[in-house]
Amino acid sequence: MLFKSLLDWLDMKWFLLFLCVFLLIWDYVKTKTTPNFPPGPRAFPFVGNVFYLDPLSPHKYLTKMAEVHGDVYSVRLGQQVFVMVTGFKMAREALMGQADNFVSRSPSAISDRVYAGKGLFLSNGLLWKKQRRFALATLRGLGVGKGSLERAIQEESKIIQDEVSHEKGEPFNPKQMFHNGVANIICAMVFGHRFEYTDQRFQRILHVVSETMYLQSTIWAMLYEIFPSLMKILPGKHNGIFHGFEEVSGYIREELEKHKKDRDPAAPRDYIDTFLDEMETTTEPPEAGFSEANLVLCIVDLLIAGTETTYTTLLWAVLFMIKFPDVQKRVQEEIDAVVGKSRLPSMADRSSLPYTDAVIHESQRMGNILPLGVPYMTVRDTTLGGYFIPKGSNVLFNLNSVLLDENEWKTPNSFDPENFLDADGKFVRKAAFLAFSAGKRVCLGEPLARMELFLFFTSLLQKFTFSVPEGEDPSLEPAGGGIVAPQPYKICAHTR
Ligand code: HEM
Known part of the structure; x- marks a missing residue:
């Protein structure tokens, strides 16, 4: 009996030993790189360097590694090896000099489950090309760059001004107002209508979109990316990502059904109508994505990308204004001189407001809401910085390192609108301004x-002076998240 147990135990021991060796070999083969591949820090089996990353500021470790391994290096995150591109010189060489090589998104377990190759943000190939072209043309058709949309943003600015006035100079957190206002612009474009800020359904959708974005930056999402099959069956916060996408998609499907009932094909009102028209008339093959399933996912992307990014940037801009009151004063003086107080600022004013324009750009540079951009995958063999990068490699552009590149900015690490002004105070477009990649x-x-940034920001500073509530000292340290927001803060707004 004892002898048999010993044999069983030895069998089990050998089995476990064999399993470990097998998994290590599998892991080695799966992440083995080609000769002259960019070098990088040593990585642990299975998880790579993932545990060195601070989920709230992953770019910090990745920027530090570039100091050791150079502007083009590799890092292993879970089962995936990423080529890291750091600084403006290499980012420009890859994104502009070799644009045709850096064009696809890298695979991700979360996006595979949610999007299955559809949508705008994470799709590739023919579907991405056709959908991107359609989206650009449709957004233009719906007023981007034109007076009709400008008026809609001005009207929303007026509503935000009224909301701020209701606070009567008392401390308040502006986050929800900015979120509502910005979201209404993209909602008007995709659904054909805006929402009252008190609308519970609207608030619920905004909350779910934000929460879903946030969850994607947590350790739960990282674990899902590393062990998708296991995490799929385990409870945990990662499940909230999929529930969130489902809830938002469900709402969009409701809007889609309403549109199908009351649309007039001769007079498309919004993105949904225009897409439905295209579905009926297109000569494109099914792989181009003109289907209802794809429409829903494209709208999910437009809602996420069109809301979270812009209102977060506005939050940074107002935070910089309360932290740098002299800058705020100069912006107000410029707006007073050019626009006055009797009408709202318009896009035609922008060229006459160089200092204000510089402040908005500087807020984007220092706010830096997408420090690592969105992951890419090379579509053919390429070389960068003297290293060989084979087709199918994952690539991350450290946009944070470009926006703070010491070779490109007068004061890379501090907030200073002079970064965008010449000696005569004229606004200067900077090639290294890659906030939009x-x-x-x-x-x-x-x-x-x-x-949106120009019209919302200028209308706020035209009407109010913002200040730090007594006894508070808001931090400029980011709160983190998929889209990097400032830590929650309060302001006082005094009507001017
Ligand atoms: C301050 C505001 C914004 C910032 C800083 C920003 C930044 C970015 C960045 C860095 C990317 C990734 C580009 C790359 O892969 O290299 C991106 C992609 C994208 N953005 Fe924005 N964005 C902003 C606002 C918007 C708005 C308002 C929309 C809505 C129409 C939008 C829609 C998209 C879409 C659909 C993509 C994916 C493009 C593609 O993969 O072809 N973004 N954005």
């Missing part, structure tokens, strides 16, 4: 975001 996958909403 660059190349073939450059932010699709950049023109819309620029309009």
Whole structure:
């Protein structure tokens, strides 16, 4: 009996030993790289360097590693090896010099489950190309860069001004107002209508979108990316990501059904109508994605990308204004001189407001809401910085390192609008301003975001002086998240 147990135990021991050796060999083969592949820090089996990353600021470790391994190096995160591109010189070479090589998104277990290759943000190939072209044309058709949309943003600015006035100079957190206002612009474009800020359904969707984005930056999402099959069956916060996407998609499907009932194909009102028209008339193959399932996921992307990014940037901009009251004063003086107080600022004023324009850009540079951009995958063999990067490699652009590149900015690490001004005080476009990234996958909403930031920001500073509530000292340290927001803060707004 004892002898048999010993044999069983030895069998089990050998089995476990064999399993460990097998898993180590499998792990080695799976992450083995080609000769002259960018070098990088030593990695643990299975998890790589993932536990060195601070989930709230992963770019910090990745920037530090570039000091040791150079502007092009590799790092293993879970089962995936990423080529890290650091600093403006290498980012420009890859995104602009070799734009055709850096065009696809890298695979991800979460996006595979949610998107299955559809949508705008994480899709690739023909579907991405056709959908991106359609989205750009449709957003233009719906007013981006034109007076009609400008008026809609001005009207929303007025509503935000009224909301701020209701606070009567008492301390308040502006987050929800900015969130509501920005979300209403993209909602008007995709659904054809805005929402009252008190609308419970609207608030619920905004909350779910934010929460879903946040969960994707947590350790739960990292674990799902490393062990998808296991995590799929385990309880945990990662499940909230999938529930969140499902809830938002469910709402969009309801809007879609309403549109199908009351649309007039001769007069499309919004993104949904325009897409439904395209579905009926398109000569594209099914792989181009003109289907209802894909429409829902494209709208999910537009809602996420079009809301979280822009309102977070506005939060940074107002935070910088209360931390740097002299800068705020100069912006107000410029707005007073050019626009006055009797009308709202318009896009035509922008070229006459160089200091204000510089402040908005500087807020984006220092706010730096997407420090690692969105992961890429090379579509053919390429070389960068003297290293060989084979087709199918994952690539991350450290946009944080570009926006703080010491070779490109007068004062890389401190908030200073002079970074965007010449000696005569004229606004200067800086090539290293890659807040919207660059190349073939450059932010699709950049023109819309620029309009919104300019009109919302200027209308706020035209009407109010913002200050830090007594006894408070808001931090400039980021709170982290998928889209990096400032830590919650309060302001006092005094009508000017
Ligand atoms: C301050 C505001 C914004 C910032 C800083 C920003 C930044 C970015 C960045 C860095 C990317 C990744 C580009 C790359 O892969 O290299 C991106 C992609 C994207 N953005 Fe924005 N964005 C903003 C606003 C918007 C808005 C308002 C929309 C809505 C229309 C939008 C829609 C998108 C979409 C759909 C993509 C994916 C493009 C593709 O993969 O082809 N963004 N954005």
